[in-house]
Amino acid sequence: MYAKTQALPETVKIQSDNGSLRLQFSTKYNPIFGGKRKHQGLGMKDTPDNYQKAIAIAWRIEGDLQHPDWQQLFDPTFAKYGLKTKYTAELKLATPIPEPEPEITVGEMWEDYLIWKQPQLQPTTFKTIFCGTYTNIIKGLHWDHSQHKFIDNGSEIYSLSVNDSRLEQRIAQQTASARNRTRIEAELSQAFGRLQSLGKTKLTVNPFVTISKNVENKADKYKSTITPSGDIKEWWQVDGIGVDPEEEDRRAFTKEERDAIVNAFYNSSSRRHRQAASLIEFLFLTGCRSGEAFALRWQDVFIGRDKNYIRFNKSYNGRLRNTQVTKTGEVRLFKIYPNLNDLLLRIKPADVNQTDLVFVNTQGNSYNTNLLGDLWQEARCGTKGKVYRYPGIVTQLVEEGKISCYLSPYHTRHTFITLMAHAGTDLLLLATACGNSVEVIQRHYLGVDTEADFPNI
Known part of the structure; x- marks a missing residue:
């Protein structure tokens, strides 16, 4: 045993x-x-x-x-x-056992969960992650770059009932990344918990908790854990951040890695990468969310003796193709400091129109998440059944061993907050400028400095 x-x-x-x-x-x-x-x-x-x-x-x-x-x-x-036995005749029950009613399908459970979840999420997160990425995983759909369409990968669980014995096998066959797999399993676990609370299932055990607990992770140092609610928590995740997966991963680049990335963009042989260099530097120097930088116009940049700040009051989403309020719904004033001031003066045109975007691509249009991802991670295109891969700047630096690991563009934000916090920046100023809280910065960014010593007092 x-x-x-x-x-x-x-x-x-x-x-x-x-x-x-x-x-x-x-x-x-x-x-x-x-x-x-x-x-x-x-x-x-x-x-x-x-x-x-x-x-x-x-x-x-x-x-x-x-x-x-x-x-x-x-x-x-x-x-x-799920058992086969011959033991039925000798049972002494007061009434016959009726045929069990069929259980709800995973798809029905998920669609009901989405209706309940939508008011809790930003429109972008709901449409792109929950209705897009997660729903496609449940339906067993995988994007084929060569065919430019979604194809069935044989791991569909949408039509299966929540007590179907094939659930575990299908989830194990999914081609989604390990990160997305653990997240969708956690969401399905929450969806089933809600199903139980509403009395819409007779199952007493959450099948998605069982599945998650059977996921093996051999790297003990980076082993995922399971919370009491049945959610999977990765080694780098922290409590209290919220539902946004990008906010949960608190890893950051070092200052040297940050500088290596910025310099690589500026010195690239590709005009597209050089054009984006100032945007990358800006993200690292402000810690703003990428959508806020995409939507920034010169009328929101105040440089001078009387006013010296940036006003973050909107965010651009390329997938939805609209400009909306910031993620927190608040207007933030970001105080300009010397390095940021030098960057803004360097890129500000002499004949600037105040309504112009601060950052535009080589075609003069706004950046978006997909375009930034192509430049940062990699771009792919397919023709005649072949897929061609064009590594982005950060991917190249990882492959060349010049930085320790790959992190997404969102980690420019975590890098800024981490470096500023450890440099002794006033935490209230930092929290206000980044749309965060002092508590979050203290809990999630100010880890123990293993090189620090006690003063000799």
């Missing part, structure tokens, strides 16, 4: 019998099992994975037996619980 690392049913125990797993029912159930204590074989060898499956089965059976309507819920054939 294996160590109990989670709560186990009290009246339906799991035992090992000659190398196989079986269930043992409490004597309180003797009357319904012909007056005898019941043992039920599971047809599973005694292995760690099978033990986890046995726990899920035991919880479901115990939940049915302890329910006030147990005579309608409990299935004496055990077929409801």
Whole structure:
């Protein structure tokens, strides 16, 4: 047997019998099992994975037996619980067991969850991540760069019921990144928890918690953990940030890596990369969100003795092709300091129109997340069945060993906050300028400095 690392049913125990797993029912159930204590074989060898499956089965059976309507819920054939037995005739039940009602499908559960979730999210996050990325994963759709369309990857769970035995196998087959897989499993776990609270399922065990717990991570140092609510938490994630995945990952570039990235953009042989260099430097020097930089106009930049600040009051979303309020819905004033002042004076045209965008691409248009991703990570294009890959600046630096790892453009924000916080910047000033809070900066950016010493006092 294996160590109990989670709560186990009290009246339906799991035992090992000659190398196989079986269930043992409490004597309180003797009357319904012909007056005898019941043992039920599971047809599973005694292995760690099978033990986890046995726990899920035991919880479901115990939940049915302890329910006030147990005579309608409990299935004496055990077929409801995925078992095949011959034990039915000798049971003494007061009423016949009705055919179980079909469970809701994952797709129905997910669509209902989206309606509930939408008011809690920014329009961009809801449309691109939840209705786009996550829904495509559930439907088993994968973007094929060579064909420029979504194709079925065989891992669809949208049409499966929430108690379908194929759920775990399908999720294991998904071609999504490990990061997106763990996130969608966490969202499905929350969706199922809501389903239970609404009484729309008879299942007593969350199948998506079971699936998540069976995900193996061999790197102990970076092993993901599971919260009490069943969500998966990666090693770099922190509590209290919110639902935005980009805000959860607090990793940052070092100052040297930051400078290497900025210099690589300025010194690139590609005009597109050189054109974007000032935007990259600006993101690193302000920690603003990329959409805020895309929407910034010269009328929001005040340089002078009386006024010396940037006003962040809007954000541009390239996918939705609209300009909206900032993520927090607030207007922020960012105080300009010497390095930022030098950048702005260097890129400001002599004949500037105050309504002009501060940062435009080589075609004179606004930047967007996709374009920035092409320049930062990589661009791909397909023709005649072939996909051509054009590594971005940061990807190249990683491949050349000039920076330690790849981080997304959003980490320019985390880098700015981290470097400023550790440099002794007033935390209230920093929090106000970045649309954050002092508590968040103290908890999530001011880690322990392993090189610091106690003063000799």
